[in-house]
Amino acid sequence: MSAPDSATASPLSSGPPPSNQPLSRRRTFLADLTASFVVFLVAVPLCVGVAVASGVPAELGLVTGIVGGLVTGFLPGSSLQVSGPAAGLTVLVYQAVQQFGLSVLGVLVLATGLLQIVMGALRLGRWFRAISVSVVEGMLAGIGLVLIAGQLYSMAGLGAPSSSLAKLAGLPGLLLDVVRSGAALTSFALGLGTIAVLVLWKKAPQRLRVVPAPLVAVGLAIVAGALLGPSVAKVEVQGLLDSIQPPGPDDFARLAELGVIGTILAFTLIASAESLFSAAAVDRLHDGPRTRYNRELMAQGAGNAVCGVLGALPLTAVIVRSAANVQAGARTKASRVLHGFWLLLFAALVPAALGLIPVAALAGVLVHAGFKLIPFAEIRRLWREHRGEAIVLVATALAIVAVGMFEGVLAGLALSVIKTAWDTSRVHLEVVDDGSGPLVARLSGSATFLRLPKLLDQLEALPQDRPVEVDLSGLHHVDHACRTSLENWAARHSTENVEPVRFAHEPR
Structure with missing residues (x-):
């Protein structure tokens, strides 16, 4: 087997640099x-x-x-x-x-x-x-x-x-x-x-x-x-x-x-x-x-x-x-x-x-x-x-x-x-009523104090004569202020109804 020609040698070889390198x-x-x-x-x-x-x-x-x-x-x-x-x-x-x-x-x-x-x-x-x-x-x-x-x-x-x-x-x-x-x-x-x-x-x-x-x-x-x-x-x-x-x-x-x-x-x-x-x-x-x-x-x-x-x-x-x-x-x-x-x-x-x-x-x-x-x-x-x-x-x-x-x-x-906190703090409330059982309030997004006033207004607008179940599974985050306010609202709502408010699932 003949030796390989220098022009076709492996690029990993340690031979001399290409002739155009000084020009480059x-x-x-x-x-x-x-x-x-x-x-x-x-x-x-x-x-x-x-x-x-x-x-x-x-x-x-x-x-x-x-x-x-x-x-x-x-x-x-x-x-x-x-x-x-x-x-x-x-x-x-x-x-x-x-x-x-x-x-x-x-x-x-x-x-x-x-x-x-x-x-x-x-x-x-x-x-x-x-x-x-x-x-x-x-x-x-x-x-x-x-x-x-x-x-x-x-x-x-x-x-x-x-x-x-x-x-x-x-x-x-x-x-x-x-x-x-x-x-x-x-x-x-x-x-x-x-x-x-x-x-x-x-x-x-x-x-x-x-x-x-x-x-x-x-x-x-x-x-x-x-x-x-x-x-x-x-x-x-x-x-x-x-x-x-x-x-x-x-x-x-x-x-x-x-x-x-x-x-x-x-x-x-x-x-x-x-x-x-x-x-x-x-x-x-x-x-x-x-x-x-x-x-x-x-x-x-x-x-x-x-x-x-x-x-x-x-x-x-x-x-x-x-x-x-x-x-x-x-x-x-x-x-x-x-x-x-x-x-x-x-x-x-x-x-x-x-x-x-x-x-x-x-x-x-x-x-x-x-x-x-x-x-x-x-x-x-x-x-x-x-x-x-x-x-x-x-x-x-x-x-x-x-x-x-x-x-x-x-x-x-x-x-x-x-601004970033406001943009990322978006919470959505969806109310599901099947006509027979309790109202289901499904929360999704991120519940923080920045969106708390609007959220409480929506919850307090729910009928006072119906039991309520709050579904938290759609939430990514709940801060301390929001969780405390939800619990206080649930306590107030429960005093006016036979059945207390139930919280279903925890945030993801």
Whole structure:
């Protein structure tokens, strides 16, 4: 018997790799390299814009983007989603910086990262998938509303009120101030032009759309700002190293404050939920490896821990950059690591370029991002198909605007639990009368205190001169309050009849 030919050898053999394997690796690397550059171009204006809107030096946004690429991007979890500073945390970060100071931000972010690492190690990452989608979308919608309201003032170069409700209430006055002031009108028009480019760029020819819309919008704004002269406010530049401020011992001492603890919990909840929901969305965009949620949560935690040590912004997975990464043809996590490397080169070699960007243009980018956080189509669909979920979404968003981020999310979660309890607590009463024996009241479903008033009304409407047998076999669950009320009703009914009420069978 002759030896088998090498071309027909078993795939389990340990022979040399196929001749096309180096070519395949080269193509994969080139695809990741191209995608990384696209994501870098998308990330630069967003990183800077989120930092400016958060009330911190612009360079700190780049620092968080670098960490998101080089640290979180290198760790296992989700292979193609990209992490960095996100618009979803802008409002909360701004409030934290105003309340506690910039130096405490590092403590908040570091504690958030450590909490995420512990949660991932305890395998709690998958439980974030159990959070109602309506609550998460309501959270993002509330953030979007507050972000839009605040950034409209920045577009005009005017100061904004402190509270979210005051910002919304002051918008008519803002428009009057814009019309009356030439400088404010110029700045506002620059922001509107930035938004127009972002919206209309998708209609540009295909060969032009290889350049990301945020880069085009900000690039044109830089040109316009240069033509308009010093009347247009530009981003203030401090330098990458000067902007990094690690927290000190006095900052860590503030961990005993209740407000600081609440902010850390809010950071952790929102950053984790946004990252893991983004991972689920990115998984639907590609056919590669699925996200391992607990490892992804630990990777996000490691990135936030490093950002905290550097005094930078918190990071989350960002769906805009992640979608750009997938659409640009990324194959492995090398693309997101390389995007962090390009951000590092940009911050190190050309930091002065940030000083050319008009603040109004970055505000326009974030107003556009805020509108994209509001799921208008989803609200309409839910109102038609699942009205209760739509109410949870809208109520969560309004609570965030009216009260605050953390309180609004808790209110949304509580409302979602109440809605679920109401939906699952459905009990049906069927009365069977054969004309000779006792009335048979058959209960089915789940009998809880939420449906108790209606159930008691139906039972008390039964004839008082007939014996009754209550059949519980169709019930899946009877809570303590409902069982006690049934027994009390049976005792009252029995005093008025010769035969007492009998209970047949127990719940399944």
